Amino acid sequence: MLSHKQYELAFAELCSRTSEYQDLNNWLLKNVELLNLGDIEVALSLGGGTGIFDNAFKEFLPSLSRYAVVEPNPAHVEEFKKLIKFDERFEFHQKDFEECVVESQFDLVILSHCLYYMNPQFVYETLQKHTKAWLIFHQSEHGINRIQQRYGDEQTKTKMYCSKNIEDDLAQAKIPYKKHRVDSFIDVSNPNRHFVNFLLEKEVTDQEFETVSSFLSKEYSDGRMYHPVDVLKIDMQ
Numbered sequence: 001m002l003s004h005k006q007y008e009l010a011f012a013e014l015c016s017r018t019s020e021y022q023d024l025n026n027w028l029l030k031n032v033e034l035l036n037l038g039d040i041e042v043a044l045s046l047g048g049g050t051g052i053f054d055n056a057f058k059e060f061l062p063s064l065s066r067y068a069v070v071e072p073n074p075a076h077v078e079e080f081k082k083l084i085k086f087d088e089r090f091e092f093h094q095k096d097f098e099e100c101v102v103e104s105q106f107d108l109v110i111l112s113h114c115l116y117y118m119n120p121q122f123v124y125e126t127l128q129k130h131t132k133a134w135l136i137f138h139q140s141e142h143g144i145n146r147i148q149q150r151y152g153d154e155q156t157k158t159k160m161y162c163s164k165n166i167e168d169d170l171a172q173a174k175i176p177y178k179k180h181r182v183d184s185f186i187d188v189s190n191p192n193r194h195f196v197n198f199l200l201e202k203e204v205t206d207q208e209f210e211t212v213s214s215f216l217s218k219e220y221s222d223g224r225m226y227h228p229v230d231v232l233k234i235d236m237q
């Protein structure tokens, strides 16, 4: 497990290497109607991070009046506030979602690459009476998940699951959803320590760093790792 400081550095390194946010924005510009968002006035984003996603996504919500963000990392919250230029529609809860008392109703709950860090069952059960729709952005079985399943310890392998696992859970609970895949890539050339820490979600040892770096250079000789994002939209019945 990474400390807030280590995670901040690791996540910044990922963001400097991934094309996902740009690819997702381009995809939304062409396909946002596939998400059938309707009139979203009040939204909630869990694990909003530095706001790189939410800041772009708010542009697709023309009726937005309130955007609540739950994010425990203080450095991420500060960066987020600067990015949105202190837009007063945003409100921040700097804590783990598990510590939140949910009282409001939301038109949409956004889970962008954060379900790994929470118990999904707890999230669904806590919020299901509070929202009309869910939007989940999650890693697929490709890219980072492949590295985690190959080199992660048992805890990382379980925690860092992929969208297929979410789909299995939804199918088992008989919850209908729509799925879209957006192609994106990560620059894995010249990996540094922060990047490999992000991949394995821990402060890696010298040995782990060498092993993963050597796998990346052999497996992705052009330095590009395919790492699509899966988008799941769930409308409550």
Ligand SMILES: C[S@@+](CC[C@H](N)C(=O)[O-])C[C@H]1O[C@@H](n2cnc3c(N)ncnc32)[C@H](O)[C@@H]1O
Binding pocket: 011, 046, 047, 048, 049, 050, 051, 052, 053, 070, 071, 072, 073, 076, 095, 096, 097, 098, 111, 112, 113, 114, 117, 118
């Ligand atoms: C991979 S980042 C994703 C950030 C952002 N949603 C995005 O897509 O760019 C995951 C975020 O979840 C946050 N997080 C971790 N545990 C959490 C928890 N228990 N409740 C809410 N957020 C959490 C982390 O601090 C981090 O900022």
